[in-house]
Amino acid sequence: MTTKSRLLAAAAAVALLGAGGYALTARAASPQVLTMYVLPGGMGFVGPDHLHHDTIAPANLVLRAGQPVTLRVVNFDDGMHTIYAPGLKLDLVIRPGVHYKKPINAATSDTQGKKDPDVDNERTIKPTVSTVTFTPAKAGEFRWHCLVPCDGGKTKRWDMTNSFDGPDQDGFMAGYFKVLPAKPSL
Numbered sequence: 001m002t003t004k005s006r007l008l009a010a011a012a013a014v015a016l017l018g019a020g021g022y023a024l025t026a027r028a029a030s031p032q033v034l035t036m037y038v039l040p041g042g043m044g045f046v047g048p049d050h051l052h053h054d055t056i057a058p059a060n061l062v063l064r065a066g067q068p069v070t071l072r073v074v075n076f077d078d079g080m081h082t083i084y085a086p087g088l089k090l091d092l093v094i095r096p097g098v099h100y101k102k103p104i105n106a107a108t109s110d111t112q113g114k115k116d117p118d119v120d121n122e123r124t125i126k127p128t129v130s131t132v133t134f135t136p137a138k139a140g141e142f143r144w145h146c147l148v149p150c151d152g153g154k155t156k157r158w159d160m161t162n163s164f165d166g167p168d169q170d171g172f173m174a175g176y177f178k179v180l181p182a183k184p185s186l
């Protein structure tokens, strides 16, 4: 960097600081990033039937009206899911995790007589990340749920049965976005 360009850079920095109000506004507009995880049956939470179920966690998130948010959903399941919240005009399709060939390892449980086909199957899944960025328009409580009939097999799609407040089980394939009122402008 030449002396002249250093001076120019310093002048630019001073100009930015001088426009303090604008700089603050620009920073506030960058999206809040929140991560949710999709856990397949064998890794998911335990339901009242004492079985592990497909789970999206955390199921409940706090957002702010007018504040952009990027949802990152990391899917460790080989199935597709969705985060559908019509009140927020949100319909995120969560791409399935991808199977890969597991190297044979004498220390893994499948060589020790503890065969659990579900768990062995799940250990060979490379997670995928699906993202969506949106800005909640108004404060309130918005329920989401998964539109894909999931949680099959021995758990008999219990996740897909109704909670007290809507379709699918809260804390497994349903939850809430709590949107706080917009921050008053400075």
Ligand SMILES: [Cu+2]
Binding pocket: 054, 080, 081, 082, 146, 147, 148, 149, 150, 151, 173
């Ligand atoms: Cu689902």
